[in-house]
Amino acid sequence: TQLLEQSPQFLSIQEGENLTVYCNSSSVFSSLQWYRQEPGEGPVLLVTVVTGGEVKKLKRLTFQFGDARKDSSLHITAAQPGDTGLYLCAGDIQGAQKLVFGQGTRLTINP
Amino acid sequence: DARVTQTPRHKVTEMGQEVTMRCQPILGHNTVFWYRQTMMQGLELLAYFRNRAPLDDSGMPKDRFSAEMPDATLATLKIQPSEPRDSAVYFCASGLGTGVTDTQYFGPGTRLTVL
Numbered sequence: 001t002q003l004l005e006q007s008p009q010f011l012s013i014q015e016g017e018n019l020t021v022y023c024n025s026s027s028v029f030s031s032l033q034w035y036r037q038e039p040g041e042g043p044v045l046l047v048t049v050v051t052g053g054e055v056k057k058l059k060r061l062t063f064q065f066g067d068a069r070k071d072s073s074l075h076i077t078a079a080q081p082g083d084t085g086l087y088l089c090a091g092d093i094q095g096a097q098k099l100v101f102g103q104g105t106r107l108t109i110n111p
Numbered sequence: 112d113a114r115v116t117q118t119p120r121h122k123v124t125e126m127g128q129e130v131t132m133r134c135q136p137i138l139g140h141n142t143v144f145w146y147r148q149t150m151m152q153g154l155e156l157l158a159y160f161r162n163r164a165p166l167d168d169s170g171m172p173k174d175r176f177s178a179e180m181p182d183a184t185l186a187t188l189k190i191q192p193s194e195p196r197d198s199a200v201y202f203c204a205s206g207l208g209t210g211v212t213d214t215q216y217f218g219p220g221t222r223l224t225v226l
Contacts, residue, residue, distance in 0.1 A: 040219065040220075041217075042115075042217025042219055042220055043154070045214050045215065048212060088154065090154075092210075097166075097210075098156050
């Protein structure tokens with residue numbers, strides 16, 4: 001059983017379309033992070049959200065932390081082929097002092 | 112451009128053999144993490160160190176896995192004896208801070224195949 005469930009697991013869309021991926025849990029997190037991983041590389045941190053309801057923007061990427069700090073979403077506007085990769089969410093469960101990762105959403109943007 | 116380095120990048124070995132993976136954290140970073148990534152389980156934390164002291168190795172099978180930091184510039188993960196189920200990509204990450212949510216910088220990984 002995964003503590004963090006990501007959906008969808010796979011997503012293939014055309015360049016220019018918008019998309020949203022989700023990260024859900026029944027646990028409360030002190031903070032939540034989003035990473036992008038490209039083939040043959042390690043994950044790279046995109047953003048950390050800490051406050052319930054927080055919204056952060058990184059160019060065309062918008063990250064939101066749920067009010068109850070149990071879920072998060074990543075929205076990409078006008079997706080580009082360079083956005084292709086594995087998107088991972090990771091949460092710091094309260095009191096656990098370690099990050100738990102979701103299974104990831106494998107995103108493919110077709111030219 | 113400071114990066115975490117890992118060696119080897121690829122390792123193929125036979126069941127029962129000893130495997131040692133090495134990681135050089137970014138100079139000055141005080142925290143080192145070992146992760147394992149598989150298609151089935153995703154990315155799992157095996158162990159982590161702060162200031163070379165092991166803080167958590169609860170994710171690591173104790174009977175065959177061991178992790179050490181002989182000095183601040185080297186972390187090792189050893190599997191003895193290796194089994195086919197250990198086949199995975201092993202990542203090392205380093206960071207600077209006091210919490211697990213401090214930015215972690217991942218290395219490129221070691222892809223291990225145990226036949």
